[in-house]
Amino acid sequence: MVDLTHYSGAVIDRAAERRTDETWVAARLADPESRFIPVWRGHSLINDLGTTDAVLLTGAEARGFIDHATVAPILLGMMNGHALFAIDISYLDDSEAALLGGDGHFAELYGVATQLVRDEASLLSHAAWLVQWAQKHHHCGTCGRPTAPAHAGHLRRCTDETCGALHFPRTDPAVIVLVEHQERCLLARQRGWTGRLHSCLAGFVEPGEAAEEAVVREVIEEAGVHVHDVRFHATQPWPYPCSLMIGFFAQANDSTINMGDDELAEAAWYSRDDLRSADLDIELPRHDSIARRLIDDWVARG
Numbered sequence: 001m002v003d004l005t006h007y008s009g010a011v012i013d014r015a016a017e018r019r020t021d022e023t024w025v026a027a028r029l030a031d032p033e034s035r036f037i038p039v040w041r042g043h044s045l046i047n048d049l050g051t052t053d054a055v056l057l058t059g060a061e062a063r064g065f066i067d068h069a070t071v072a073p074i075l076l077g078m079m080n081g082h083a084l085f086a087i088d089i090s091y092l093d094d095s096e097a098a099l100l101g102g103d104g105h106f107a108e109l110y111g112v113a114t115q116l117v118r119d120e121a122s123l124l125s126h127a128a129w130l131v132q133w134a135q136k137h138h139h140c141g142t143c144g145r146p147t148a149p150a151h152a153g154h155l156r157r158c159t160d161e162t163c164g165a166l167h168f169p170r171t172d173p174a175v176i177v178l179v180e181h182q183e184r185c186l187l188a189r190q191r192g193w194t195g196r197l198h199s200c201l202a203g204f205v206e207p208g209e210a211a212e213e214a215v216v217r218e219v220i221e222e223a224g225v226h227v228h229d230v231r232f233h234a235t236q237p238w239p240y241p242c243s244l245m246i247g248f249f250a251q252a253n254d255s256t257i258n259m260g261d262d263e264l265a266e267a268a269w270y271s272r273d274d275l276r277s278a279d280l281d282i283e284l285p286r287h288d289s290i291a292r293r294l295i296d297d298w299v300a301r302g
């Protein structure tokens with residue numbers, strides 16, 4: 001069994017092998033049993049009557065929006081035998097979106113994600129991720145001509161026959177690492193973070209770089225700490241907007257910290273007892289983040 005992080009582990013079958021069958025996709029779009037996740041200007045539709053839940057529209061509820069959407073519906077997959085699509089309704093104005101919301105409301109996923117069960121956070125993340133990608137790829141990055149969706153929205157193809165470039169959804173790999181030295185771990189606060197929030201060090205993987213190399217580089221750049229024994233732990237899709245966080249543990253060569261590139265405001269070493277203490281004077285990352293997962297798993301090990 002894979003040990004899942006928040007935003008992963010959706011209950012859908014992605015049905016990747018069926019996306020290319022346009023007849024099948026059209027039939028799913030017309031099927032009254034299909035369901036639709038609306039995305040409005042990057043916001044997800046949430047019902048907060050008692051518990052916080054994702055709202056799925058029926059085919060009848062979604063019908064009018066499908067015809068007007070600037071991004072064609074994107075097939076997320078099959079759930080309980082029925083198709084599930086993401087639809088972009090960003091063209092609605094504020095009052096129209098509020099009306100559609102009914103008993104719920106459109107909210108930024110980041111603001112409500114910790115209140116959602118993992119499966120629903122995963123579905124809303126998946127929908128918002130693909131819609132924002134499609135919105136930003138109406139034109140070909142090679143020749144500038146318009147693109148058109150294919151494979152039920154999972155591919156955009158340049159409409160210029162000579163060019164014909166294919167554009168696929170974007171995922172940006174980033175590393176995040178809990179650095180350890182003699183039973184203490186390194187946590188830091190970035191400049192610009194409010195309050196006392198401290199977290200693991202993180203950064204994007206650069207072109208031509210292995211994730212393990214990015215770990216070594218980022219820790220040196222940010223904290224001046226040299227690490228070895230870089231060990232993979234878990235990954236997490238992080239939809240703000242399109243990262244794949246790759247989580248590691250690493251051992252520091254020594255405990256000297258030299259904050260280098262002005263990214264960090266504070267950095268220090270914390271023992272397991274420090275992190276378990278009621279008197280801990282720093283704030284730990286959100287429970288939906290892989291940063292918190294790395295910290296919690298490290299604390300539980302000792």
Ligand SMILES: [Zn+2]
Binds near residue numbers: 143158163
């Ligand atoms: Zn092109």
